[in-house]
Structures are given as structure tokens and as C-alpha cells.
Amino acid sequence: xxxxxxxxxxxxxxxxxxxxxxxxxxxxxxxxxxxxxxxxxxxxxxxxxxxxxxxxxxxxxxxxxxxxxxxxxxx
Amino acid sequence: xxxxxxxxxxxxxxxxxxxxxxxxxxxxxxxxxxxxxxxxxxxxxxxxxxxxxxxxxxxxxxxxxxxxxxxxxxxxxxxxxxxxxxxxxxxxxxxxxxxxxxxxxxxxxxxxxxxxxxxxxxxxxxxxxxxxxxxxxxxxxxxxxxxxxxxxxxxxxxxxxxxxxxxxxxxxxxxxxxxxxxxxxxxxxxxxxxxxxxxxxxxxxxxxxxxxxxxxxxxxxxxxxxxxxxxxxxxxxxxxxxxxxxxxxxxxxxxxxxxxxxxxxxxxxxxxxxxxxxxxxxxxxxxxxxxxxxxxxxxxxxxxxxxxxxxxxxxxxxxxxxxxxxxxxxxxxxxxxxxxxxxxxxxxxxxxxxxxxxxxxxxxxxxxxxxxxxxxxxxxxxxxxxxxxxxxxxxxxxxxxxxxxxxxxx
Amino acid sequence: xxxxxxxxxxxxxxxxxxxxxxxxxxxxxxxxxxxxxxxxxxxxxxxxxxxxxxxxxxxxxxxxxxxxxxxxxxxxxxxxxxxxxxxxxxxxxxxxxxxxxxxxxxxxxxxxxxxxxxxxxxxxxxxxxxxxxxxxxxxxxxxxxxxxxxxxxxxxxxxxxxxxxxxxxxxxxxxxxxxxx
Numbered sequence: 001x002x003x004x005x006x007x008x009x010x011x012x013x014x015x016x017x018x019x020x021x022x023x024x025x026x027x028x029x030x031x032x033x034x035x036x037x038x039x040x041x042x043x044x045x046x047x048x049x050x051x052x053x054x055x056x057x058x059x060x061x062x063x064x065x066x067x068x069x070x071x072x073x074x075x
Numbered sequence: 076x077x078x079x080x081x082x083x084x085x086x087x088x089x090x091x092x093x094x095x096x097x098x099x100x101x102x103x104x105x106x107x108x109x110x111x112x113x114x115x116x117x118x119x120x121x122x123x124x125x126x127x128x129x130x131x132x133x134x135x136x137x138x139x140x141x142x143x144x145x146x147x148x149x150x151x152x153x154x155x156x157x158x159x160x161x162x163x164x165x166x167x168x169x170x171x172x173x174x175x176x177x178x179x180x181x182x183x184x185x186x187x188x189x190x191x192x193x194x195x196x197x198x199x200x201x202x203x204x205x206x207x208x209x210x211x212x213x214x215x216x217x218x219x220x221x222x223x224x225x226x227x228x229x230x231x232x233x234x235x236x237x238x239x240x241x242x243x244x245x246x247x248x249x250x251x252x253x254x255x256x257x258x259x260x261x262x263x264x265x266x267x268x269x270x271x272x273x274x275x276x277x278x279x280x281x282x283x284x285x286x287x288x289x290x291x292x293x294x295x296x297x298x299x300x301x302x303x304x305x306x307x308x309x310x311x312x313x314x315x316x317x318x319x320x321x322x323x324x325x326x327x328x329x330x331x332x333x334x335x336x337x338x339x340x341x342x343x344x345x346x347x348x349x350x351x352x353x354x355x356x357x358x359x360x361x362x363x364x365x366x367x368x369x370x371x372x373x374x375x376x377x378x379x380x381x382x383x384x385x386x387x388x389x390x391x392x393x394x395x396x397x398x399x400x401x402x403x404x405x406x407x408x409x410x411x412x413x414x415x416x417x418x419x420x421x422x423x424x425x426x427x428x429x430x431x432x433x434x435x436x437x438x439x440x441x442x443x444x445x446x447x448x449x450x451x452x453x454x455x456x457x458x459x460x461x462x463x464x465x466x467x468x469x470x471x472x473x474x475x476x477x478x479x480x481x482x483x484x485x
Numbered sequence: 486x487x488x489x490x491x492x493x494x495x496x497x498x499x500x501x502x503x504x505x506x507x508x509x510x511x512x513x514x515x516x517x518x519x520x521x522x523x524x525x526x527x528x529x530x531x532x533x534x535x536x537x538x539x540x541x542x543x544x545x546x547x548x549x550x551x552x553x554x555x556x557x558x559x560x561x562x563x564x565x566x567x568x569x570x571x572x573x574x575x576x577x578x579x580x581x582x583x584x585x586x587x588x589x590x591x592x593x594x595x596x597x598x599x600x601x602x603x604x605x606x607x608x609x610x611x612x613x614x615x616x617x618x619x620x621x622x623x624x625x626x627x628x629x630x631x632x633x634x635x636x637x638x639x640x641x642x643x644x645x646x647x648x649x650x651x652x653x654x655x656x657x658x659x660x661x662x663x664x665x666x
Contacts, residue, residue: 024080029494029545030333031579033084042114048235049244049330051113056097056609057576060113060231062238062329076650077589080547086650087581089657094616095577098608224496265521268550331549335496338603341630344501351513 145204209287241320271325427485493571
């Protein structure tokens with residue numbers, strides 16, 4: 001099942017399916033890339049940023065940006 | 076040849092497959108803490124605890140040096156010594172260097188460090204007796220927080236709120252730095268991403284974030300009111316930030332920040348960072364503190380201060396509702412906010428009037444040193460808007476506080 | 486070669502690394518026309534003093550903020566330079582991404598796998614020899630906080646030479662399209 005990164009729940013894991021153009025350049029160096037596993041570590045309340053983990057590295061990412069990343073999650 | 080992003084990642088993954096081996100790693104306590112402190116349920120109470128510890132250390136450390144050491148040195152040795160040695164000077168010179176001669180004879184009401192006002196007395200006591208230690212304590216703790224990896228977590232937590240007013244969670248850093256001294260605080264805005272965020276942050280901290288000097292004075296003179304003053308300033312910071320975000324054009328990009336694991340701080344690194352920021356305070360801010368002191372005392376010595384105070388008195392009394400005795404101190408506030416708090420006639424005012432005056436003095440015109448930094452960091456349009464913003468803020472805030480006071484009959 | 490650029494992503498221990506190499510004489514400079522500051526120092530390389538520049542941390546050479554823009558500009562304006570690329574040894578993939586970008590632009594690179602001790606604790610093991618073979622540039626494990634590996638790093642700086650990215654691709658079995666078949 002596909003969903004936006006911003007819709008993932010705590011502790012949920014998935015594979016990055018698609019990153020919208022524009023954002024791809026921005027987050028390439030942070031290790032977030034298509035085909036790689038990603039895990040939702042935390043979501044802050046009142047639409048604050050999320051913290052995601054890729055390859056043992058954690059990144060805090062605003063929800064608007066997380067909207068632009070599509071993740072394939074196991075059912 | 077250059078690769079595309081996908082090609083490059085493909086190459087990296089293939090190199091890593093042949094060279095990097097990731098064993099099964101049982102997350103330890105450090106990882107558990109690292110995860111927990113960025114989760115709201117534990118992270119928010121933890122952040123409050125850290126900031127409270129921050130504040131306590133700040134007070135204790137600064138108090139140790141200020142009350143335990145410098146108040147005595149200056150009060151019982153340096154100031155009386157100067158008064159004696161310079162007694163032969165003409166009145167105007169004595170006023171500028173030491174303080175009003177008539178008041179000096181009475182021992183400055185038993186509080187010579189704050190009340191003297193001369194360049195060599197209060198002028199030296201303020202930066203070196205009070206502010207330096209407050210600033211040092213703050214920067215030391217901040218460097219420790221940075222080095223351990225806690226700041227990105229704090230930034231991520233506060234981003235929920237700060238992004239609502241167009242700022243970035245990282246804006247917590249210039250805010251904390253400014254609590255020590257606004258001068259390096261303005262510099263700390265540099266990593267903010269867009270011009271808009273930088274302008275907003277500089278304007279907000281120049282107006283709403285009290286510096287170590289002011290906090291030091293509040294601790295000394297009105298410790299019971301600090302909580303209320305901070306609460307009022309925080310409301311102003313968020314409220315006016317929200318308005319600025321609506322009216323000022325430009326982008327407010329979202330947070331995208333690495334969250335490193337916790338690490339033991341490297342002390343050489345901590346000390347270097349602390350020194351770099353303190354250096355700003357010593358070499359940029361202190362000369363302006365002395366200059367401000369000089370101007371204030373010259374105004375006093377020539378009688379210009381009294382003229383200015385009585386000219387502005389009706390206006391200040393009408394808009395802000397402060398008693399006549401408080402107006403000279405509000406006038407001084409344009410030049411020296413910290414000194415002005417010390418000059419407030421606390422006995423002659425109700426508690427609410429003291430609270431109101433302290434808040435107004437805090438959001439007043441930024442100190443001369445900060446203003447010099449604004450000139451360096453902002454363009455003319457932004458500076459004019461900052462000043463306009465300042466005037467509007469003071470009038471709006473002053474009137475609101477005055478109306479609340481009248482409604483409450485305080 | 487009269488300049489060494491120190492580059493790396495955020496939180497790889499780069500500032501401690503810089504201070505180890507630069508010693509005492511460090512000056513803070515402002516990149517002209519911007520509000521971005523960087524540190525500059527000098528290091529001893531084969532009996533000669535050369536400038537060492539602490540380039541602001543950047544995740545990639547596609548800048549996402551102003552400090553990163555400056556980092557890219559600083560790299561682009563230097564032609565006669567060696568780049569020390571500092572990588573967090575626990576996050577090799579991410580670091581290699583930046584290292585490859587710098588190599589692609591034709592700079593001689595030496596890779597420091599920093600925080601080697603932390604990586605060991607986290608059970609992340611990198612085959613340094615093999616990585617060196619694949620990349621064709623020196624790779625040195627370091628621990629900046631204790632100076633571990635710094636002697637080797639400095640003595641091997643001269644081995645840093647430009648590498649064609651095609652060579653690296655070849656050494657892991659050709660380009661993408663071939664492996665998919």
C-alpha cells in the first residue's frame with residue numbers, strides 16, 4: 001500500500017517509492033532516496049515536523065515536505 | 076562526468092554493499108534517550124527540565140560572581156576609593172566619571188553599584204560585574220547543549236510552534252543566545268535560511284528578548300516579577316511574530332535537519348564556542364555600554380536629562396500610565412535599558428506599574444550595540460521597518476498594559 | 486598544491502577535526518557578500534605550511550540553504566587544492582554520496598572515516614582496504630576527539646589524486662543498466 005510519508009504512523013516502516021522533483025535534490029545528501037527503507041520515529045503534535053530514520057541516520061522534516069514523499073508500506 | 080542523483084545513489088549503494096557491514100546492534104540507553112527526547116510525551120517535559128536547569132545554573136553562576144564578589148569589590152572598595160581620589164575634580168567631571176556628588180555623599184542610598192551611574196563606577200560594574208558572568212554562563216551551557224546533540228532535538232520540538240509564525244525551529248538558538256547578549260544573538264541568525272526568517276528573527280529578538288544585562292538587573296531588583304515579565308514577552312514574541320509573518324513577503328521554508336545521536340561534549344570545542352560568542356560581547360557590546368553610560372551622564376551633568384524628561388512626561392504618563400517619577404528612567408531607557416531598570420523609583424510605584432515599566436523598558440529601542448549589529452546585518456528597508464515595528468509595538472503594548480491596569484484598578 | 490579544504494556533512498565532528506589539524510592559529514573569516522562565516526588555519530604538510538579551510542558543513546553539492554551555497558562556491562573557486570572529505574563512519578552511505586560528488590568534479594580527495602570508535606560500538610564495520618581499492622583514493626579511519634589516525638591521514642595526503650568516476654563504477658561491476666540485466 002502506498003501512502004505519503006506525512007501519513008505514516010509512529011514506528012511504521014516502508015520503502016521510499018517516489019520523491020517529487022525539487023525535493024529530491026534537497027534531501028539527496030541526507031540519505032533519503034528512492035528504493036530505501038524508511039522508518040517513522042516521531043511526529044510532533046499540532047502539525048509539527050516528523051523525525052524519520054534512513055540508514056541509521058535520523059532527520060527532522062517538516063510535514064509539508066513529508067507530503068512530497070511517497071512510501072510503500074507493508075500491509 | 077557527473078552522475079544523476081539516482082545514478083550516484085545506485086553507485087553508493089553498490090559500494091556500500093561490498094564494503095560496509097552492519098551487525099545486529101542492540102540499542103542501548105543512549106539510543107533510547109535519543110529517541111525519547113524528541114518524542115513529545117517525554118521530549119516536552121524533558122525540554123522544560125533542561126531549560127529550567129539552564130535557568131537555575133544561569134542564576135547561580137551569575138549570582139556567585141555578581142553578589143558574592145563584584146558587588147563587594149565595587150561597593151565597598153572601588154567606588155569609595157574612586158570618590159576619594161577624584162574628589163578634587165569639578166562637579167561635571169565627577170558626575171560623568173563617578174556619579175552625582177551630592178548623592179555620593181549619602182552613599183548612593185546604600186546601593187552604589189547600581190545607583191552611582193558614572194562611567195568608572197556603574198559603567199564598569201554593569202558589563203564586568205554582572206553581564207559578563209551571565210553571558211558566560213549562558214554561552215557555556217549553550218555550547219554544551221550544541222555539542223551533545225540536544226539542540227537539534229529542541230529545535231525539532233519547538234518547530235511545531237515556531238513554524239506557525241513563519242520561523243524555523245532553529246530560531247530557538249538565536250533566541251537563547253540573545254538571552255545572554257543580543258549582539259552575538261543577531262549573528263546567530265545567520266544560519267536561518269531565508270531573508271524573511273532572518274529579518275523576522277532579528278526584529279523579534281531586538282524587541283522581545285531581554286539580554287543578560289536586563290535579566291541581571293531584574294534578578295537584582297524585581298526578582299518576584301520576572302516570571303510575569305517573561306510570560307508577557309513570550310506572548311509578544313509569538314503574537315507579533317504571527318503578524319510579521321502575515322505582512323512580510325518572503326518564504327518560510329520548513330525544517331529539514333539532521334538529528335545526530337547524543338555524544339559526550341568535547342571540552343576544547345565547548346570552550347572555543349563559548350569564547351567566540353563572549354568575544355562579541357566584550358569587543359562589540361561593551362564599548363557601546365560605556366558610550367551609552369557616557370551619554371546618559373553627560374545628559375545628567377548638563378541638565379538636558381531633566382528637560383527631556385519633563386518634555387516627554389505628559390506623553391509617557393498619558394499613554395503608559397506611569398507616575399511622574401518614573402519618566403526620567405523611561406527616557407534613559409532609550410540609551411541604556413539595563414541602567415534604566417536600576418533607575419526606576421520602585422518605592423514610588425505600585426507593583427503593576429513596576430511590572431509595566433520593566434516590560435516597556437525591555438521592549439524599548441534595542442541597545443546601541445545591537446543597533447550597530449542591525450545596521451550591519453539588515454538593509455535599509457528592513458531597518459526602517461524594524462524601527463517602525465518597534466514604535467508600533469511599544470505603543471500597542473504600552474497602551475494594552477495600561478488599559479489592563481486601569482481595568483484591574485492596579 | 487597550497488590549500489587544503491576540509492569538507493563534510495553536518496555532525497560528523499568536523500570542527501573538532503579542523504582544530505586538531507589547524508592547531509592554534511585559527512582566524513574566522515566572512516565569505517564576501519554573504520553572512521556566512523568560516524574558519525581558516527594553517528597545517529604542516531611535508532615540511533611546508535599550507536592553508537587549511539573549514540568549509541561550512543554541506544550534505545551535498547546541491548545546496549539547500551545559504552551556508553551550503555557558500556560551501557559549493559568555496560569548492561568551485563579553488564582549483565589547486567586537496568579536499569579532505571570527513572565522513573561519519575556510522576553513516577558511510579550518506580558520506581560517500583558527498584565524497585562521490587566531489588570526486589566527480591575532478592578534485593583530489595582523501596576520505597576520513599571519522600568517529601570510527603562510535604561506529605565500532607554501533608557494529609558498523611567498513612572494509613577500509615576494499616573501499617580504498619574501489620574509490621582509488623586514500624581512506625583513513627580517524628577519531629578526531631583522540632587524534633587517532635591523524636598521522637596516517639597527513640602522511641597520506643599526497644596520495645590524493647583525481648579519479649574518473651567511470652573507474653569507480655567499473656570497479657563495482659559497470660553501470661546501472663548492466664547490473665539490471
